[in-house]
Amino acid sequence: MTPDVEAAARLCPDAFAKPVAGRTVHAAGWSLFVALTIFCLWRTGFFDLSRLVEGAGKLGWVLGFMLPPAHNGWLGEFGWALAETLAMAFLGTLLAALAAIPLGFLAARNIVPNWLLHFGIRRFLDGIRGVDQLIWALVFVSAVGLGPFAGILAIAVSDTGSLAKLFSEAIETVNRRQVEGVEAAGADRAQRIRFGMLPQVLPVMLSTTLYYFESNTRSATILGVVGAGGIGLQLADRIRVNNWDEASFIILMILVTVACIDWLSGQLRMRFIRP
Amino acid sequence: MTLALDPVATFERARSGMVRARRRRSGLFVAAFLLAVVVSSWVGEVNLTNLATGIPGALGYIAATVPSLRFGTLGADLADWFWALDRWLLLLLDTIVIGFLATVMGTAAAFLLSFAAARNLSPNRTLCFVTRRVLEIARSVPELVYAMIFVFAFGLGPLAGVMAIAIHTTGALGKLFSEVNENADLRPLDGTLAAGANWFQGMRYAIVPQVLPNFASYTLLRFEINVRSATVIGFVGAGGIGQELMFVIRQFVYQDISAIVLLIILLVCIIDLTCERIRQNFTRAGAA
Numbered sequence: 001m002t003p004d005v006e007a008a009a010r011l012c013p014d015a016f017a018k019p020v021a022g023r024t025v026h027a028a029g030w031s032l033f034v035a036l037t038i039f040c041l042w043r044t045g046f047f048d049l050s051r052l053v054e055g056a057g058k059l060g061w062v063l064g065f066m067l068p069p070a071h072n073g074w075l076g077e078f079g080w081a082l083a084e085t086l087a088m089a090f091l092g093t094l095l096a097a098l099a100a101i102p103l104g105f106l107a108a109r110n111i112v113p114n115w116l117l118h119f120g121i122r123r124f125l126d127g128i129r130g131v132d133q134l135i136w137a138l139v140f141v142s143a144v145g146l147g148p149f150a151g152i153l154a155i156a157v158s159d160t161g162s163l164a165k166l167f168s169e170a171i172e173t174v175n176r177r178q179v180e181g182v183e184a185a186g187a188d189r190a191q192r193i194r195f196g197m198l199p200q201v202l203p204v205m206l207s208t209t210l211y212y213f214e215s216n217t218r219s220a221t222i223l224g225v226v227g228a229g230g231i232g233l234q235l236a237d238r239i240r241v242n243n244w245d246e247a248s249f250i251i252l253m254i255l256v257t258v259a260c261i262d263w264l265s266g267q268l269r270m271r272f273i274r275p
Numbered sequence: 276m277t278l279a280l281d282p283v284a285t286f287e288r289a290r291s292g293m294v295r296a297r298r299r300r301s302g303l304f305v306a307a308f309l310l311a312v313v314v315s316s317w318v319g320e321v322n323l324t325n326l327a328t329g330i331p332g333a334l335g336y337i338a339a340t341v342p343s344l345r346f347g348t349l350g351a352d353l354a355d356w357f358w359a360l361d362r363w364l365l366l367l368l369d370t371i372v373i374g375f376l377a378t379v380m381g382t383a384a385a386f387l388l389s390f391a392a393a394r395n396l397s398p399n400r401t402l403c404f405v406t407r408r409v410l411e412i413a414r415s416v417p418e419l420v421y422a423m424i425f426v427f428a429f430g431l432g433p434l435a436g437v438m439a440i441a442i443h444t445t446g447a448l449g450k451l452f453s454e455v456n457e458n459a460d461l462r463p464l465d466g467t468l469a470a471g472a473n474w475f476q477g478m479r480y481a482i483v484p485q486v487l488p489n490f491a492s493y494t495l496l497r498f499e500i501n502v503r504s505a506t507v508i509g510f511v512g513a514g515g516i517g518q519e520l521m522f523v524i525r526q527f528v529y530q531d532i533s534a535i536v537l538l539i540i541l542l543v544c545i546i547d548l549t550c551e552r553i554r555q556n557f558t559r560a561g562a563a
Contacts, residue, residue: 036375037375037376037379039372040372040375040376040379041376043369043372043433044369044372044373044376044432044433044434044436044437044514045432045433045434046434046437051429051430051434052429055425055428055429055430055434056428058427058428058429059424059425059428059429062424062427062428080318083318084318084319086315086318087314087315087316087318087319088319090311090312090315091312091315091316091319091321094312126544127540130539130540130543130544131536131539131540132503132506132507132539134419134507134510135506135507135520135536135539138510138520138521138524139333139336139337139524139532140333142336142524142525142527143329143332143333143335143336143337144325144328144329144332144333147320148318148319148320148321149319149320149321149325149329152319152321153329153330153333218417219417221417222417222419222420225419225423225510225511226510226521229319229320232419235420235423236423236511239423239424239427242427251416251420254416254417255415255416258415259415
């Protein structure tokens, strides 16, 4: 058996080993990757061992202070801040959805056939989406002052971009036949949209909006870190003054709330999709 | 006569009952919805005067960040607008470095944990349960919160940012990877185990080759997300362009705000397009 295999390997070496060119490319790719990683480690200061050790010690100290979590009599305050967070997510998503409906129709190719307008609106929406929600929050805190209102505007603006894009995609993929049927029955342009398209896209829009509400409760918890109200403001304050047990209590509250909203919105979404 | 009419009347009665029930349910939904709007407007301090002054204020703010570019002196105006371009480009490089390193570290950790977290592959039940809980905690606490804690421990700078994003990446990718593992074909594993492989060898030679393409695609997607996160992680002092952006917004240096935001949008677009191209190559290579 073995001599045969060896003979075969001598005859056609390529069948038993990777070709040299492939191996070179492979090795070059990996060395480039390793070199890049080492450069990044150096650039971000991972080779400063004393800093790492000292930081790890401090981290252990922080974790020690975090346990057990305690509210120290601030429970009412925290609860109100959490309600503020939920209100921010709800109103922000609502405003975004209301603004995204007309924009979504305008950005759909089958509603507005003019490619220039279509292209312009699409790029405008891309621009809005390219800016992170936290940047919007920071901008609105500067523009309208501290508080949940800035957070609501930040969520509304950044999600208008995403929702309008998703809505327009849903509108572009509607079934033509229903629209043609309504048209054949003598509907004008507005009626075609109302009775031919809307019944098809409304469930998609509702479930997308609910999904965004869910994700916004998550992101609204941290908008407060830059001053836009809600539980994030309380959390950032506690961390700033080293009240670690209260900070961990707030983190736990956030986790529980997010889990509850996930469950609730999942239930609602099921209802909308399968009435 | 009455016999012929009766079914129609029954149908009409049943139908109007159904319509009424449906209206009642929709009415209830609308009422609950309106109540939620009113309550959250009260809690969120939104009212008409707020809206009337806030929205023009915000628009005016955004308008103030737009620089005046005249056609005749376009070059000089652009140079004036992007006056600190070299420093900003260096910060953007730092941002990419944070995103890259966090992706590498997070992916490595997620890869190692994903086999223990997969229900069908885990060597024992307790390990599976513990790993899944660890991943859950890692992904459900927001990155910014980790960043604040790490900034306190390790000081200002990108070190804290990398760690914060890496932990979040571990949690998010660990879940996705373990789901891919759970869908893997187990017959190759049976084969290797029957040939005398231990658990590690079984994973290496039977599972990894199956799941690697999916892992790569998820990792690239995560890299895009992480670069986005790296642009804002600086808001709490964890390095990258965010720190500079925070500074110019706080100091109301209007033109710098728009310049930096434009650079961020450009960076995110380039990264997204590049990753999309690479992903397409992956899928095409997999199909061929």
